[in-house]
Amino acid sequence: xxxxxxxxxxxxxxxxxxxxxxxxxxxxxxxxxxxxxxxxxxxxxxxxxxxxxxxxxxxxxxxxxxxxxxxxxxxxxxxxxxxxxxxxxxxxxxxxxxxxxxxxxxxxxxxxxxxxxxxxxxxxxxxxxxxxxxxxxxxx
Numbered sequence: 526x527x528x529x530x531x532x533x534x535x536x537x538x539x540x541x542x543x544x545x546x547x548x549x550x551x552x553x554x555x556x557x558x559x560x561x562x563x564x565x566x567x568x569x570x571x572x573x574x575x576x577x578x579x580x581x582x583x584x585x586x587x588x589x590x591x592x593x594x595x596x597x598x599x600x601x602x603x604x605x606x607x608x609x610x611x612x613x614x615x616x617x618x619x620x621x622x623x624x625x626x627x628x629x630x631x632x633x634x635x636x637x638x639x640x641x642x643x644x645x646x647x648x649x650x651x652x653x654x655x656x657x658x659x660x661x662x663x664x665x
Contacts, residue, residue: 528633528658530630530633534630535630535637538625538626538630538636539637539638541621542622542626542635545618545619545622548614552610555607555610559603559604559606559607562597562603566593569592569593572588573588573589576588623662626661631661633659633660634659634660636659639658639659642655
């Protein structure tokens with residue numbers, strides 16, 4: 526039992542939060558994909574300049590026409606993929622978790638981790654203090 530919330534509920538809600546944390550990590554990788562792909566496109570531009578200076582206009586032209594600005598998916602650059610993910614899957618999952626927390630834990634987050642901390646710390650030892658309890662996000 527954590528602050529009057531039954532253990533089964535705390536564990537179940539904790540699993541949903543764990544899933545959302547994994548989704549957050551996936552979102553970060555998606556932003557990495559976006560930035561790395563954009564960076565590669567800019568490097569290809571530098572390659573075009575060097576190929577032109579080296580007298581390889583045909584290769585420079587092919588890179589300019591075939592690779593630079595190429596959609597990563599049909600009709601989409603990476604920013605569009607990121608926006609669709611954010612506005613669809615990510616927002617739906619994030620909003621669901623907030624709704625679940627509001628309904629089952631009064632909006633309090635990380636109760637499962639709070640219980641783990643209490644179970645694993647050495648009570649009374651410096652550096653092992655309980656600290657502030659989990660609380661709902663500001664404005665919730």
